[in-house]
Amino acid sequence: MLFGFEWDTSGPLVFAVSILPILLVGMWVTIQATVLGFFVALVLGLLWAVLKAAPSRLISWPATVFTEFLRDTPLLVQLFFLYYVLPEFGIILPAFMTGALALGLQYSAYTSEVYRAGLEAIGPDQREAARALNLPAVRTFTHVIIPQAVPRIVPAMGNYLVSIMKDVPVLSVVTVLEMLNVGRIIGDRTFNYLIPLSMVGGLYLIMTLVASAALRLLDTRLPKQGIPLK
Amino acid sequence: MHWTEYFSPLLQGAWVTVQLTVYSTILGAILAFAAGVGKLSSNLLLRGISVVYIEVFRGTSLLVQLFWLYFALPVAGQALGIDLRIPPVVAGVLALSLNIGAYGAEVVRGAIQSVHQEQHEAARALNFTPRQTLTAVTIPQAVPEMMPPFGNLAVQNLKDTALVSLISLGDMTFRAEQLRNFTQDSTTIYSMLLLMYFGMALVLTLMMRTLERRVGRWRGTGA
Numbered sequence: 001m002l003f004g005f006e007w008d009t010s011g012p013l014v015f016a017v018s019i020l021p022i023l024l025v026g027m028w029v030t031i032q033a034t035v036l037g038f039f040v041a042l043v044l045g046l047l048w049a050v051l052k053a054a055p056s057r058l059i060s061w062p063a064t065v066f067t068e069f070l071r072d073t074p075l076l077v078q079l080f081f082l083y084y085v086l087p088e089f090g091i092i093l094p095a096f097m098t099g100a101l102a103l104g105l106q107y108s109a110y111t112s113e114v115y116r117a118g119l120e121a122i123g124p125d126q127r128e129a130a131r132a133l134n135l136p137a138v139r140t141f142t143h144v145i146i147p148q149a150v151p152r153i154v155p156a157m158g159n160y161l162v163s164i165m166k167d168v169p170v171l172s173v174v175t176v177l178e179m180l181n182v183g184r185i186i187g188d189r190t191f192n193y194l195i196p197l198s199m200v201g202g203l204y205l206i207m208t209l210v211a212s213a214a215l216r217l218l219d220t221r222l223p224k225q226g227i228p229l230k
Numbered sequence: 231m232h233w234t235e236y237f238s239p240l241l242q243g244a245w246v247t248v249q250l251t252v253y254s255t256i257l258g259a260i261l262a263f264a265a266g267v268g269k270l271s272s273n274l275l276l277r278g279i280s281v282v283y284i285e286v287f288r289g290t291s292l293l294v295q296l297f298w299l300y301f302a303l304p305v306a307g308q309a310l311g312i313d314l315r316i317p318p319v320v321a322g323v324l325a326l327s328l329n330i331g332a333y334g335a336e337v338v339r340g341a342i343q344s345v346h347q348e349q350h351e352a353a354r355a356l357n358f359t360p361r362q363t364l365t366a367v368t369i370p371q372a373v374p375e376m377m378p379p380f381g382n383l384a385v386q387n388l389k390d391t392a393l394v395s396l397i398s399l400g401d402m403t404f405r406a407e408q409l410r411n412f413t414q415d416s417t418t419i420y421s422m423l424l425l426m427y428f429g430m431a432l433v434l435t436l437m438m439r440t441l442e443r444r445v446g447r448w449r450g451t452g453a
Contacts, residue, residue, distance in 0.1 A: 069428055072389070073424045073431070077420065080416075166290070166291040169291045172293075180294055194305035197297055197298045201290045204291055
């Protein structure tokens with residue numbers, strides 16, 4: 001029994017049906033971790049992008065090296081680091097929060113590049129035109145650059161959202177009860193790994209297919225020329 | 231234990247990590263070419279197999295694939311009456327290369343499709359067979375296009391090898407875990423581990439850049 005649901009091992013099909021609700025509880029945790037991790041990645045990535053674009057090399061250099069470091073080291077090791085090292089400095093977070101933070105940190109390195117590429121894709125002529133129209137710098141950014149950068153940024157960010165979802169099972173090593181961990185516990189207790197783990201794989205496939213379809217739909221809905229203001 | 235004493239076990243693990251990375255990258259590249267070319271094949275069966283392989287391995291999590299091969303496959307074998315128990319190292323290499331191969335297949339497909347149509351027409355005019363066109367005209371020009379994304383995938387693969395420590399394979403992360411259990415000195419051990427992975431990734435990136443320049447001369451002269 002797990003999360004109050006009993007399993008029935010009398011036959012393969014009955015077993016599969018009886019553990020489905022348990023796996024769905026795990027799936028819900030997976031989705032929550034994905035969303036929270038993605039949010040952290042979006043915020044931190046923007047911060048790194050701004051720091052990397054700083055005019056002073058004293059700021060842009062360390063930011064570049066740090067994001068490179070985040071990108072080139074395994075998520076699992078970063079997670080272990082946060083989980084075991086943060087408490088030594090008095091920062092004690094629940095496992096789920098540590099996991100979401102690790103996901104967000106790793107992917108912030110990738111999202112910072114998306115922000116940078118999105119902003120650079122807008123040619124200098126746009127800035128020149130804004131200047132010729134005597135727009136202040138802030139309004140140029142909020143009314144010219146951002147509306148044009150968003151449609152370029154969204155599809156790439158969507159791909160990372162799906163990647164984050166596929167990395168959530170790593171959180172199982174710090175006791176987060178996401179879908180794979182739940183599937184494995186069922187396997188441990190029933191001595192049948194084949195059905196729960198295959199179901200986890202199948203549910204993952206459904207999740208990524210649905211997410212990809214949603215992103216494609218979003219992509220076709222986004223105006224290519226930028227978001228019209230008012 | 232003084233921190234310099236951590237090096238010996240970590241380096242032992244590093245060697246396993248290097249081997250895993252090399253084997254799974256090579257096997258992954260072979261799978262990538264097979265599935266990437268297969269997806270463009272006119273043979274419906276080949277195309278179907280390639281598409282299903284790519285979608286399944288890109289659509290699920292690597293850790294799920296690893297656990298499935300290690301925990302679930304033997305049960306499936308038992309049900310079928312065959313012994314499918316595989317040692318951790320085989321499960322690890324297989325999962326890593328199947329996963330990276332699926333990502334690589336999309337790179338191969340994209341690069342092949344980016345070769346200009348007139349190249350195919352020229353090959354046809356010169357009476358090349360489809361096979362000759364593929365091996366002598368298309369692939370040599372497509373390979374330089376594949377190299378930058380392949381470099382990223384190789385680093386991705388290096389990072390992914392850390393997951394095999396979860397099926398008790400003695401890689402660098404596994405050794406670090408053992409050391410931590412023994413000494414409780416998490417900060418030093420994990421900092422060293424992170425830096426060692428970073429160093430390995432930098433070396434791998436450098437190697438892939440060199441390879442990229444090497445094959446760069448196969449590029450068509452931009453007809």
